[in-house]
Amino acid sequence: MTTGAASPPGPRRYDRFELWAPAVRTVEVRIDGVVHPMSASAEGWFRLPDVPAVPGARYAYRLDQGELWLPDPRSLSQPDGVHGESEVLDPRSLRTATPWRGRSLRGRVLYELHVGTFAPGPDGRGGNFDSAIERLDALVELGVDAIELLPVTTFPGDRGWGYDGVGLYAVHAAYGGHAGLARFVEAAHSRGLAVLLDVVHNHLGPSGNYLGMFGPYFTDQHETPWGEAVNLDQPGSRQVRDFLLGSVRQWLVDVGLDGLRLDAVHELQDDSPQHFLAELAEAVSTWEDETGRELTLIAESDRNDPATVSPTRAGGLGMDMQWADDVHHGVHAWITGERAGYYGDFESAEALAAVLQRVFLHAGTFSTFRDTVWGAAVDPASADYDAHSFVTFLQNHDQVGNRASGDRIHHGIDLAQQAAAIALILLGPGTPMLFQGEEWAASTPFAFFTDHDDELGPLVSAGRVAEFAAMGWAEQVPDPQSRTTFESSMLLWSEREQGSHAQMLQWYRTLIALRREQADFHDPDLRRTRVKVLAEETVLLQRGDLAVLAHRGPGPLAGGLRAAEVLASFGGIDRAPDGTLSMPGPGAAVLRPLPAV
Known part of the structure; x- marks a missing residue:
């Protein structure tokens, strides 16, 4: 079994050709049509130290002098699809400086x-x-x-x-x-x-999945x-x-x-x-x-x-x-x-x-x-x-x-x-x-839609x-x-x-x-969330001092529910002078309930 890494992977080198392929003996890389043998190094890695990876270059790997030229498992660009040659790219060169400093997404929409x-x-x-x-x-x-x-x-x-x-x-x-x-x-x-x-x-998808040919990915x-x-x-x-x-x-x-x-x-x-x-x-x-x-x-x-x-x-x-x-x-x-x-x-x-x-x-x-x-x-x-x-x-x-x-x-x-x-x-x-x-x-x-151009297409349709x-x-x-x-x-x-x-x-x-705008509605404390089932068709979700009335219908709201204030509604809602609510059919309302609710 594996053990945890001492530290996570650091910055990747995008200016060189290297490949992890412990399942093979030899690796060649074809760069813009020119074939280069790669040197084996420790832990199943193959490298090409004397030829830099220049952005825009097209390349592919051949394992043990086989018939197939394969895309790089760590390829950043596949202009011609999953079976085509890879393209050298440094994604960091595409970013521009911005003032964005991130944000917490917990509770956000x-x-x-x-x-x-x-x-x-x-x-x-x-x-x-x-x-x-x-x-x-x-x-x-x-x-x-x-x-x-x-x-x-x-x-x-x-x-x-x-x-x-x-x-x-x-x-x-x-x-x-x-x-x-x-x-x-x-x-x-x-x-x-x-x-x-x-x-x-x-x-990984079945079409273009060559990882198993390189090493024990599965x-x-x-x-x-x-x-x-x-x-x-x-x-x-x-x-x-x-x-x-x-x-x-x-x-x-x-x-x-x-x-x-x-x-x-x-x-x-x-x-x-x-x-x-x-x-x-x-x-x-x-x-x-x-x-x-x-x-x-x-x-x-x-x-x-x-x-x-x-x-x-x-x-x-x-x-x-x-x-x-x-x-x-x-x-x-x-x-x-x-x-x-x-x-x-x-x-x-x-x-x-x-x-x-x-x-x-x-x-x-x-x-x-x-x-x-x-x-x-x-x-x-x-x-x-x-x-x-x-x-x-x-x-x-x-x-x-x-x-x-x-x-x-x-x-x-x-x-x-x-x-x-x-x-x-x-x-x-x-x-x-x-x-x-x-x-x-x-x-x-x-x-559900797909675009398989091989025998997988009809199988997906039939399945x-x-x-x-x-x-x-x-x-x-x-x-x-x-x-x-x-x-x-x-x-x-x-x-x-x-x-x-x-x-x-x-x-x-x-x-x-x-x-x-309402603090009760973005409160993460589950202890301040309560739901009352008023009828099988009607529930009242209470969030602190506010509430959501949800009515699936059919027919009017029953039960004599009252509210001090209706903040918003959909589907039509009426409030009598005593605060009693009525609805003609399905809909929802956001309420500030009376204390008795």
């Missing part, structure tokens, strides 16, 4: 976006970093604090979600490469927006949904861990990002004395001191375990935040009435109340979907984490895109119901995150249909390989100023402003 569909280009084709820059002012007006980019590392084809990437250091060429990302980060920072990047360390000692696990604890794992740590350093130090969202960390299977995530957390702390900026790590974890966000000194994994899927499931099931799959355990308003107050429904209790006891309880009085340690959302790329047709929640419910649901998220105790376009109830879906056939939804599944599936997922920015879209946009702006 996050905004998840996909570069290819967020802001389509002027020709109606896929978006890129430059087209996304043109829409940043709209995010500032909305009131968000940070952008979370879906993966932008190199993946097959021009279009895709990015979770089948194979280059952990390179930036997708169709988006604008490292230069485009640098422009985007500078533009966001100049507007006061932090930038997070979604990264995938738990697997191990059959652990299995994941994608096959063999990334090698974090078997022989050779020290270099594999440094490979991952080096990519993180590049994003946070060299590129200047403010943090990372780590995909499915429960599949980072590691039995070594120090879990990779704990080592990563300690490395990032060192890089915070180096950069003078606060850096953020957000984990996607299925474990429902507060140890994920507990500090390493307390035996935790040291993540700053983790996604709270149970909160999503509770709100979604309550507002939509869906009960299939993992929504089955979230069938009542009491389940909604539980997740709003204690984050996890499955907290050492039985999970019907998993058919086992699951999770651990969140301690409201913990000194190691608080409500802001949990990212909450009504929609995200998974919960929309992994539906058969990529339909958004408001495509199946009344807009006033969406307004009620998002009020519980944006004014709830967690760190809220929005998904692109939900703020104006976008008419477009966010479907997608088979996945939903058992549920009777096969006819709803758009072909992920079709370009029209991708194009249909692009946001239509013109509709945000029209009719009900504009009404929803104003509601989101109002809620975000209230969250920022």
